[in-house]
Amino acid sequence: xxxxxxxxxxxxxxxxxxxxxxxxxxxxxxxxxxxxxxxxxxxxxxxxxxxxxxxxxxxxxxxxxxxxxxxxxxxxxxxxxxxxxxxxxxxxxxxxxxxxxxxxxxxxxxxxxxxxxxxxxxxxxxxxxxxxxxxxxxxxxxxxxxxxxxxxxxxxxxxxxxxxxxxxxxxxxxxxxxxxxxxxxxxxxxxxxxxxxxxxxxxxxxxxxx
Amino acid sequence: xxxxxxxxxxxxxxxxxxxxxxxxxxxxxxxxxxxxxxxxxxxxxxxxxxxxxxxxxxxxxxxxxxxxxxxxxxxxxxxxxxxxxxxxxxxxxxxxxxxxxxxxxxxxxxxxxxxxxxxxxxxxxxxxxxxxxxxxxxxxxxxxxxxxxxxxxxxxxxxxxxxxxxxxxxxxxxxxxxxxxxxxxxxxxxxxxxxxxxxxxxxxxxxxxx
Numbered sequence: 001x002x003x004x005x006x007x008x009x010x011x012x013x014x015x016x017x018x019x020x021x022x023x024x025x026x027x028x029x030x031x032x033x034x035x036x037x038x039x040x041x042x043x044x045x046x047x048x049x050x051x052x053x054x055x056x057x058x059x060x061x062x063x064x065x066x067x068x069x070x071x072x073x074x075x076x077x078x079x080x081x082x083x084x085x086x087x088x089x090x091x092x093x094x095x096x097x098x099x100x101x102x103x104x105x106x107x108x109x110x111x112x113x114x115x116x117x118x119x120x121x122x123x124x125x126x127x128x129x130x131x132x133x134x135x136x137x138x139x140x141x142x143x144x145x146x147x148x149x150x151x152x153x154x155x156x157x158x159x160x161x162x163x164x165x166x167x168x169x170x171x172x173x174x175x176x177x178x179x180x181x182x183x184x185x186x187x188x189x190x191x192x193x194x195x196x197x198x199x200x201x202x203x204x205x206x207x208x209x210x
Numbered sequence: 211x212x213x214x215x216x217x218x219x220x221x222x223x224x225x226x227x228x229x230x231x232x233x234x235x236x237x238x239x240x241x242x243x244x245x246x247x248x249x250x251x252x253x254x255x256x257x258x259x260x261x262x263x264x265x266x267x268x269x270x271x272x273x274x275x276x277x278x279x280x281x282x283x284x285x286x287x288x289x290x291x292x293x294x295x296x297x298x299x300x301x302x303x304x305x306x307x308x309x310x311x312x313x314x315x316x317x318x319x320x321x322x323x324x325x326x327x328x329x330x331x332x333x334x335x336x337x338x339x340x341x342x343x344x345x346x347x348x349x350x351x352x353x354x355x356x357x358x359x360x361x362x363x364x365x366x367x368x369x370x371x372x373x374x375x376x377x378x379x380x381x382x383x384x385x386x387x388x389x390x391x392x393x394x395x396x397x398x399x400x401x402x403x404x405x406x407x408x409x410x411x412x413x414x415x416x417x418x419x420x
Contacts (some may be wrong), residue, residue: 004303004304004307004308005275005300006265006266006275006276006281007265007277008258008261008264008265008266008277009262009275009276009277009300011261011262011268012258012261012262014258015254015255015258015259016255018251018255019240019243019244020239020240020243021236021239021240027230027302028301029230029231030229030230032229032299032300032301033229033230034229034259034262035262035263035266035275039263040271041228041262042259042260042262043260043263044225045225045259046256046259046260047256048218048221048222048225048226049222049225049252049255049256049259050252050253050256051218051221051222051245052218052221052222052241052244052245052246053218053249053252053253054220055217055218055387056212056216056218056219056245058349063218065215065219065245066216067216067217068216069219071216082304089242090215090219090242091238091239092212092216092244094214094238097214098214117381132268159296175283196253197286206238210374
């Protein structure tokens with residue numbers, strides 16, 4: 001299809017279509033938009049692309065994406081170093097940080113165990129997590145929160161990590177599953193309702209929080 | 211939100227979010243994808259971006275995007291130079307070419323008349339079209355097909371051009387409106403049905419084509 005476009009436009013469409021979720025139509029629309037933008041705007045985007053590859057790397061501690069090592073979160077002395085939240089990828093760190101309710105550290109696995117996609121535990125950043133648990137003498141990690149998605153792969157990864165970390169004498173917890181805030185019992189799928197029932201907690205009338 | 215990301219990643223997300231149809235979530239997803247790609251792949255995209263701005267321009271005849279002037283279509287001696295199809299933008303040329311049924315020339319307006327968006331006829335490539343109609347002594351243009359979208363703006367533009375070109379002694383036609391191929395009478399909106407009725411043609415039983 002790009003054959004009908006000028007070669008340079010066709011090439012841009014082709015490159016854009018390599019991006020996830022960008023099909024021929026969207027690629028074409030983006031290219032048409034870009035061709036019409038001022039040169040500086042295109043250069044900004046091209047620079048940002050090259051820049052990210054130059055500057056960004058993995059934090060040697062938590063494996064999160066960072067321009068500096070250790071990353072800002074690991075280097076932040078005010079955070080609780082006894083709790084580590086294990087997540088699938090850097091976007092999940094952002095999602096957690098946005099809540100402003102968690103002030104521990106993170107560990108980014110960069111994937112989930114998925115035999116269907118040929119991803120085993122050895123492809124994930126699990127060894128660095130084990131190293132952290134074993135070596136951190138000064139800041140003893142007391143709890144590891146498994147915050148992978150409540151999907152087949154996320155559960156499999158959480159179960160694998162649970163078994164692996166259990167013997168290390170650290171408390172291993174899993175984020176709660178249940179009805180989402182504002183959710184509707186009527187429309188909830190059965191698996192979610194079962195989880196919500198299983199995870200029920202006693203209403204404590206004597207305290208503000210349950 | 212990008213504040214939770216490494217600065218170089220945040221900047222890339224910001225640049226990506228300037229593209230049409232790319233919101234914060236998609237921008238983040240694209241950036242995460244790009245960070246994981248090999249350096250050469252990122253460079254290919256960055257190069258294609260810079261390249262398009264260097265190389266591409268408007269064909270001096272038809273105003274379509276092209277790396278060479280005149281464009282491949284205008285330079286193609288085998289095409290019918292007596293018919294010019296007027297379209298809104300370069301994507302429409304591609305859509306027409308894909309049918310492989312039109313072998314005339316094009317004229318790209320680069321927009322439609324839209325007073326709501328402050329776009330008047332003078333912002334469109336209408337003058338070059340007039341110049342073509344007046345100057346082409348050797349290849350006399352006999353028909354101008356108005357192939358703008360059947361929308362309010364497309365109709366307004368077609369009507370404007372119809373009035374403008376009529377006195378020049380050229381045949382001015384408008385693409386047909388009606389039910390789309392494979393469409394369902396039951397589900398068609400009233401305006402489409404009215405157009406389909408208005409545009410009805412006699413079934414000719416003596417010939418293969420109507």
